[in-house]
């Protein structure tokens with residue numbers, strides 16, 4: 001397993017802590033891990049050590065399928081410089097409601113589609129790119145939604 005020190009080194013600029021370390025370890029394996037309560041089944045993101053519904057502390061980082069629907073969409077016209085990011089286009093970032101649970105949302109860039117094809121309600125699937133030496137979760141429009 002990657003040490004805490006190496007993990008922090010892989011994600012400069014991210015605030016890593018005890019609650020989200022497993023999530024970031026999962027990213028290194030290109031697995032999107034979201035905390036799920038083992039007592040009541042509730043998914044919760046961002047990760048917290050206690051389930052907000054039943055107060056159980058049996059929360060376990062669990063891989064999600066990565067499919068979902070765009071819930072919220074913004075097009076960034078400016079932002080911090082990042083490898084592979086072209087704000088002149090501008091750069092689409094979506095909050096995606098994951099299929100595992102209503103209200104369970106994860107935010108990431110949408111790539112591989114023209115901006116005018118990206119809209120709230122579109123189906124997307126998780127994919128991974130490398131950025132700054134670490135895997136980054138992004139979304140692509142799902143094929144079945146394009147027909």
Ligand SMILES: [Zn+2]
Pocket residue numbers: 037038039040041042051052053054055056
């Ligand atoms: Zn619970």
